[in-house]
Amino acid sequence: MTEYTADQITASVEGIKKYYGKGPNLVKALDGVSLKIERGKFTMIIGTSGSGKTTFLNLLGGQDRPTEGKIFVDGTRIDTLREPELAVYRRNKVGFIYQNFNLIPMLTVRENILFSQDMGNLKPDPGFFDEITETLGLKDRLDACPGELSGGGQQKAAIARALIGRPSLVLADEPTGNLDTKSSQNVLALLRLMNERYHQTIVMITHNLEIAQMADRVLRMEDGKIVSGEAL
Numbered sequence: 001m002t003e004y005t006a007d008q009i010t011a012s013v014e015g016i017k018k019y020y021g022k023g024p025n026l027v028k029a030l031d032g033v034s035l036k037i038e039r040g041k042f043t044m045i046i047g048t049s050g051s052g053k054t055t056f057l058n059l060l061g062g063q064d065r066p067t068e069g070k071i072f073v074d075g076t077r078i079d080t081l082r083e084p085e086l087a088v089y090r091r092n093k094v095g096f097i098y099q100n101f102n103l104i105p106m107l108t109v110r111e112n113i114l115f116s117q118d119m120g121n122l123k124p125d126p127g128f129f130d131e132i133t134e135t136l137g138l139k140d141r142l143d144a145c146p147g148e149l150s151g152g153g154q155q156k157a158a159i160a161r162a163l164i165g166r167p168s169l170v171l172a173d174e175p176t177g178n179l180d181t182k183s184s185q186n187v188l189a190l191l192r193l194m195n196e197r198y199h200q201t202i203v204m205i206t207h208n209l210e211i212a213q214m215a216d217r218v219l220r221m222e223d224g225k226i227v228s229g230e231a232l
């Protein structure tokens with residue numbers, strides 16, 4: 001097993017379990033997952049429906065807490081944080097990209113990208129804003145509202161929003177699930193570019209094995225466990 005120094009690891013999970021319900025209704029959504037996520041790497045998670053992929057991503061993103069086990073991000077244990085600190089963690093350390101984009105319809109693309117920075121009184125780097133909106137091809141759509149953009153355009157805005165704060169982790173749940181093949185390829189190429197250019201750690205769920213080929217590492221989940229790709 002490779003030895004890593006702390007700064008080579010973005011996240012580390014130890015023996016996490018997530019159970020829902022009780023007795024005959026007990027669902028073991030995660031049933032003992034331990035792994036390290038290397039900084040700057042593009043990790044993809046594949047697995048059948050119900051295998052625990054989204055549950056795992058939600059725990060990493062501090063949107064839910066494990067029933068058992070520990071989660072560290074940048075060396076800080078997050079599963080025991082109180083809700084206000086967890087909210088700060090989500091805002092400052094994590095960028096989320098969803099299948100349905102989750103943009104705020106009445107705000108412009110620019111306002112959407114800067115929304116959580118504004119909420120946290122954070123000052124985004126204007127040079128970085130210009131650079132990523134240019135790279136993502138959003139420069140002339142910044143004053144449009146999301147509804148005026150194609151699905152691919154909306155997902156690019158969501159990528160810019162996820163990246164603008166230079167988070168430790170970008171978590172993407174089926175980001176191309178609502179896009180046609182051409183837009184999917186475009187969005188994936190841009191995500192890969194962002195990973196390579198900014199050494200951005202990305203963890204992404206996909207159902208598509210072809211898409212998984214472009215990852216640095218593929219984790220396969222089955223019945224709440226990682227059944228391949230965990231050797232770190």
Ligand SMILES: Nc1ncnc2c1ncn2[C@@H]1O[C@H](COP(=O)(O)OP(=O)(O)OP(=O)(O)O)[C@@H](O)[C@H]1O
Binds near residue numbers: 021027
């Ligand atoms: N809030 C909840 N309450 C009860 N059961 C839940 C809850 N969330 C998830 N589950 C169950 O936990 C298991 C894992 O769900 P999860 O959504 O993580 O799987 P998934 O691999 O992401 O599936 P998909 O590919 O369909 O999105 C499933 O059996 C699901 O029904």
